[in-house]
Amino acid sequence: MTTTVVNKRLLGFKPNANQRYIGRGSPWGNPFTHLPLSRTKARFQVETKEESMIRYEAWLRERLAKEQNFGRNYWNLTVMS
Secondary structure: OOOOOOOOOOOOOOOOOOOEOOOEOEOOOOOEEOOOHHHOOOOEEOOOHHHHHHHHHHHHHHHHHHOHHHHHHHHHOOEOO
């Protein structure tokens, strides 16, 4: 199965039945941000946007390795609407 990441705010974006929301507020959401924490749902503030992506990748890989059901739970997430 191929995974494609899309921005749901993209003009003309239409979700389908095979898409799942993985943004902040979901178990797969990035908990790191370079913005002030008061402006986002992130839990951890870092210096730059690039650092937030690097930290998110490491965090996600660690969760996938340690939590057996984390990857399987993807399909239990709410379908985008």
